[in-house]
Amino acid sequence: MPIPLIMFNHPCLFRQAMLATLDHSQTRWRAALTTPSLPAVWAGLRSGLPDLPNIEVRLLRAPNLSRFAERLAEVLREETLRHLESRGGGVDFVRHPDRLRTT
Incomplete structure (x- = not known):
C-alpha cells in the first residue's frame, strides 16, 4: 500500500528531498494532499493520518x-x-x- 503524503507544492526543498529518498528506496507513495499553504498541511495532518514520529x-x-x-x-x-x-x-x-x- 502506498504511503500517503502531504506535501507543499513544487518547488519545495523538503518535498524534493523526501520524494528523492522515497524513490531511491523504491518506496511506493501517493499524494494525499498537495498545497502551497502551511495551515492546509497542518489540517491534512490532523485529518486522521497515522501519528508521525518526533x-x-x-x-x-x-x-x-x-x-x-x-x-x-x-x-x-x-x-x-x-x-x-x-x-x-x-x-x-x-x-x-x-x-x-x-x-
Missing part, C-alpha cells in the same frame, strides 16, 4: 548577525516554541543558540 528542529545561524537578523531568529524560535507547545507536544529547548529539539 523530529528534531534546528535553527542554524551565522555568527555576528545583524540586529535585524538576530531579532528574526528570536521571533522564529519563539513562534516555533509557541506552536509546538499549543499542540500539546513536548518541547526540549536546548540552551544552545542554534538548537531547538522536540520530544
Whole structure:
C-alpha cells in the first residue's frame, strides 16, 4: 500500500528531498494532499493520518548577525516554541543558540 503524503507544492526543498529518498528506496507513495499553504498541511495532518514520529528542529545561524537578523531568529524560535507547545507536544529547548529539539 502506498504511503500517503502531504506535501507543499513544487518547488519545495523538503518535498524534493523526501520524494528523492522515497524513490531511491523504491518506496511506493501517493499524494494525499498537495498545497502551497502551511495551515492546509497542518489540517491534512490532523485529518486522521497515522501519528508521525518526533523530529528534531534546528535553527542554524551565522555568527555576528545583524540586529535585524538576530531579532528574526528570536521571533522564529519563539513562534516555533509557541506552536509546538499549543499542540500539546513536548518541547526540549536546548540552551544552545542554534538548537531547538522536540520530544
